[in-house]
Amino acid sequence: MPADSDTPTFFTRFSTQAVPRERQLLAWRDRVGHVVDVLPDKAQVERGFEGKIDLHAAGGLVFTEARTEALVLERSIARVSTDTRRDFAFHVYAEGETGHVGGVNLKRSEPGSVRGIVAFDLNQRFRLERPACRVLTMFVPRPIVAAHIGDCEALHGRVLSFDAPLAGFVLQHFDATARELPTLERPDAIDLLDAGAQLLLSAFAGKPHASPDARTALQTAVKAQAKRYVETHLHEADLTPMNVVDALGVKRATLYRWFEREGGLAAYIRERRLREAADELVRLPNLQIADIAFGLGFKSASDFTRAFRRAFDVSPLEMRMCALELLRAQPAGHLTRARAARSTGARGSG
Structure with missing residues (x-):
């Protein structure tokens, strides 16, 4: 998955705490409205809304870390037909659950609200009733997804529990990504994001060793996890x-x-x-x-x-x-x- 060397790296941060209470949910809707609509109700607007989000972009990939109260998100047919977003959004729930996914054709075997990962094709409609959570999201360009997964449209609405192969490694890698990205130089940030995208696609493809890129991504993620374990236990005499x-x-x-x-x-x-x-x-x-x-x-x-x-x-x-x-x-x-x-x-x- 080659990175675009001409794509800049940038970082933004937003929190509703800096906004008057009656404007908090509306401010959140404005913040994420370029991707998805937030459906507020009157009571939710009146009591205020706690939400914060960090966004990192490098090498053509976008990664966000968000903490929010419960909310309802929707990407309607009208919205799909009027904007140009065609990439995929993968939501990795580090805290909380995936919530209720509606407006998509799901198999009966798909799990309900679980601790796991959910994939959305932004070229299709969906509705998500999401509980309070900390969610790590990666936006992957459509051509990259299609190159790794033949029928990529079928990914829409799929949910992977963290019990699924590679899904646990995805969570660990993304959790580390959220901590480390603010401190990394651009080439290292691109490598970290790229490995995360490869792990995601391998997990959803169900073929963790199918391609050299997938094997490299898995090696990168596991090796980084091993190094983090060493750092955490460096002062323990029995570290072996x-x-x-x-x-x-x-x-x-x-x-x-x-x-x-x-x-x-x-x-x-x-x-x-x-x-x-x-x-x-x-x-x-x-x-x-x-x-x-x-x-x-x-x-x-x-x-x-x-x-x-x-x-x-x-x-x-x-x-x-x-x-x-x-x-x-x-x-x-x-x-x-x-x-x-x-x-x-x-x-x-x-």
Whole structure:
């Protein structure tokens, strides 16, 4: 799924909290009205409406994170015939359920309101009665969907429970996407969104390993999940590669193979611990070096010192002294300079 290099990256944020209560639901309707109509009732208008939405766009893909109270959305036949939106919207319910989907031809086997994902073809009508939720939505251009799913029109209104193959990975990937997008540079944002789109399409196609793109997307998502697990548990002494395998529920050989470029999963964990140790040496100058070592799972101070010297060509004490000298010499922007000094001493360890 090649990204359009000429497409700009942009971000917007909106909340009804900045709007007078009697205008809140109407303001929300104006905000999302370029895609779907919000059907308010008088009581809902009078009591106010809580809703906020972040929107990110990069590489031809649009991703939103929204939190709202219960509401009714509709895309009518008249609306479909008068606007030009023809892409697909995939709603991933991180909190709450999919709600009642109407105005579409659903199979009897389709689940009702569940925790899961629902797909909408914006070239067709629908009505959605949605409970309060946190929903992560990706808009995927129609040509991309059609290239991966032959009868893409049949996706309209389909619901996938998070129990379905790949659906759980989609949720985890999108939840991470919502957290990480604000901090990413444009190429990384495009890669993250692209992997999410591939996972979505593979999940709905029911063929998670059918294409090289789908396999790459799955590898990207699972590997990112493994790295997040490592970051979360970095200070736990019993963090091991098998802990990661068990937590993710994937085959050990598969996950180990995906970390070959980093020298293996065990090497990746050690490298992250060493870099975290280097950062703590700078940030926490009063913390004993041995405490940093034990706090990051090293069995002894000597083992830590040997590993640290192999990674950075200096001892932990030497790095700390260098950082302190820089702090004294450069009071403005000192943390950035100290970290820069730390990184220049590091060997490329993958």
